[in-house]
Amino acid sequence: MTAADIEVLRELTKFYSAREQQRGGAAGRYALSAHLKYEATPLLKSRFRDENIRRATYSAVGEMTYLAGWTAFDEGLHHLAQRYLTASVRMAAKAGDGPLAGHILRALAHQAVDLGHPRQALELASTSMGQQHYGQASHTEKALLGIVHARALAASGDRAGTLAAISRAERDLGRAGTDDTPDRVAFFSEASLAHETACAMRDLGNLRDAAAHFKRSAATRQQKAYTRTHSVTLGYLASVKVQQGHLDEAFETWTKALDAMTGVRSGRARDVIVRMQSDLSPFRRRGSRKAAELDLRATEILRAIR
Template sequence: MWIQGTKPSGRAPHILRETLSRRLGRRLTLADLGLEDGPTGTTDSSSDWSVDPLTGLAELGSDYLDMHRRKLLATTAYSAAGLALPVAPWWAAAPAHAASRPALSSRLVTQTDIDDIRNLTAFYSARDQRRGGASGRTALAGHLRDEAVPLLGSRFRTERHRRDTYSAVAEMAYLTGWMAFDACEHRTAQRSLTLAARIAAEAGDGPLGGHILRALAHQAVDLGHPRRALDLATASMSQIHYGQASSREKALLAIVHARALAANGDRPGTLAAISRAERDLARVDTKDAPGRVGFFQEASLAHETACALRDLGKPRDAEIHFQRSVATRRQQQYARTHSVTLGYLGAVQVQQGHLDEACGTWGQALDAMVGIQSGRARDVIVRMRSDLSPVRQRGGHHVAELDRRAREMLRAVG
């Protein structure tokens, strides 16, 4: 017990939370008990792979849906130290550990429950591709907290049923993190992706685990942590992840590995990884992929290849691949990525001194951003205006008009 007006210290709050969770049949958070002032991310608990991921997901959902706590969480810094991965025995033991976790409720999970989670994830994934991660992410976080996480504390007919449930929930948690990454809510994204990786490990789903490690690596590259990015990308290429994946997913893991190698200045390794990704994608069978990687086609490979070559200091080669990506993408279905690709293409064009070409490309990027809500699209516009700054006064009417449009679009993209 604790005295009113004070808080229990040490492990007491966590013991109390676990006891009441089992009694009520649902996962409680410290905030539900009035024992947490700020967002749980301030303690960086999700970087500790020994913390119960079910509790972590419930806490994250509560943080995300409470506007005050969400704003506090937004001020919490992305943690490169929190990217350290557990040792190999942890991954091997994770499914058995999850199977021994006591149920919080007597509810029996059905195949319909699993299908509902997968269908919701597919719906929001398609929305993310069209509209950007800043659109719909709060609704998805609500589904995760209220519909998906409770399934993990329920009963299962078979071990296969349990693993399928954990995989479905892990994929929804991954998408929540990916959308936060696209919205540039990087600490929220990191927490979501780390928790998703842990649930995937408890499902024994190696390919999904690799998919999520790849996302963490992508984020680390973009935020300027090349060493950590390479550790994550290399882990995604292990036998348990890459080795069990479909050809399409293997191509995705390999090209992000290439990007991490490029960020570390490894030219031979980058080119070898690009070649591996190309070979993997060439082997794809139309039935050979889970839905989460359906987006990864020629246009996506060209985009990531271009980013790797750009980071190696090869803007001309990068331009060729960005142009291929623009030419081969289904623009309406993948509008967010299309606008970002155009923005990157304009940047490598101006880097080579081709201002008129860059302005034309950036104009197309702004056209493509109509209706998009994405922090990464916003970053493209900020970079565009920075690149235009040295020539704004002497670039003529078309540069001034492009800058005016960019200022207006900044207010719309999220």
């Protein structure tokens, strides 16, 4: 193993990560998994010329394993995602890479929030905020860990804790740019922070602030590079608009969400469409032509995503 071999692993992980951000977890997941199984993981059995190379190898393979877990999570394959993510935490520990381990614990916490396990989510997120994880991370990664901690607090019903965690994440992101940010958090920006803040506000029942943050997220995101996330943000915003009783805005936003989902292969995008059809159901039964048109288009896109 050489430093050049390790750099190849990191470049491949960066490529597959960008693909996932743009087209969803199902796009390229099989190729990533095959590369991980047959080429990357066997490198852990190499003879390392020194401790630095050994640690760097475990870190690089661990990060690729994390990405395999994250793509499975986005595709809705949660048991598979947990196996990959748990394995990647162990690799990060063997590498002595505290920030990477924290990053992965944050992903597990995010998954637990989505699956409706607030206690587990809070335990994982709180662990990620420890000194060896959050304390050693770049400012951008600190903001990511912090906002997922806020999500876990919101899922647990802790309003004061959620607001404090959001404020800390905002401060951390405001300090970014002055330190070395790893590629794995290059995606995390103002738009990402606004999206997760909106989710936390929604989970606390604050629909007005949730809508405002979802709007800011959609307005500030680089849509071409982060198509999958952008489509999900719009879907969440439309759902909030329905709950607020702003139906025209909801219909318009759903249309934009469906436009963005063309070519996306993602379980989270699929979940947005399923929720959309549920929200549309009462209006469709009342004879709304717009609701019927959206439902038909959603069905067509859902077939493609599946």
